[in-house]
Amino acid sequence: MKPLNIIFMGTPEFAAGVLETIISGSHRVMGVITAPDKPSGRGRKLNQSAVKIVAQNHNLCIWQPKNLKDQAFIDELHAQKPDLFVVVAFRMLPEVLWRLPKFGTFNLHASLLPQYRGAAPINWAIINGETQTGVTTFFIDQNIDTGAIIDQMACNIDPKETASGLHDKLQALGKELVGKTLDDIAQQTAVPKAQIQSETLKVAPKLDAHNTRINWRQPAAEIERLVRGLNAYPGAWTLWPSSKGEQKVKIYATAVTTNKSSEPGSLVWDKKNLWVHTSDTLLAITELQFPGKKKMRVQDLLNGFNFGSWDKFV
16 A cells, blocks of 8 residues: 555644544655634733644644635645645635645544534534434535545444543544545545435534523423533533623533423522523533633532522523
8 A cells, every 4th residue: 555645634632633643654744734823812822723733743844824725825735746635623625725636635524424514513413412423534525514425433422421522532433534544545445425415414503602502491401411512612601690790601511300490590509509490390500610710510619609599590
């Protein structure tokens, strides 16, 4: 098998882990394309992507273009004569870019396509109560996550799985699948198959302030899944109209009870426990975070704090 000359594209930790595996394998990583450094924190210090950090540790060539259609950038990639682009958690690519390599461009997606196309497949699989998910490699085409499937691997979603736990599980599976896909392409044994079109496709839209907010008028089980699906990032949230004004509270862990509920959002507590009324049963809150504070267990919060009888989450 002749090793492939690869250029890798990605940004977050999920992609960085896959990059590390490719580097340690039999194929050659010529360089990486990742997001430009962004200022963050109070000091506005430039923050490097996880992929860039891995690339620096291995002395790889790094491109951080603001414009993926920039002709000078395209010309430079042409000069590298890559066999293949591998994409993991990156931006949508223009056709002039994904058509450039000899064997094309494939993407690793954290779902069993065609289900859960979009930016947040790990989160939405949990939020929607799926019991199985997986990873897919596919050749990129003009649309988002619609290209011909090269290969897939599946795994179960545990009943109490969080997004962070599933992220790690799928990253490990993704490393294995990418390695297999690279070898199949190198040996010319890959057989891409068009995605099956269906009217029952579930999507994975980008997470935002609207779809991460808790609606206490939903059943407790649905809220519990939302919380797990957004743990550890970005976190499900609710508003608390306190004596200091309306505050945004993040909820990180909950437990469904069998106790009947009344007014959604109303709070019930004792010295060690906090419950919130939903549309059907009380939901126990076990871990949360107030603005400017660290994430904490509810029993630690209630050790020195009491809600008022008027308090509720909205």
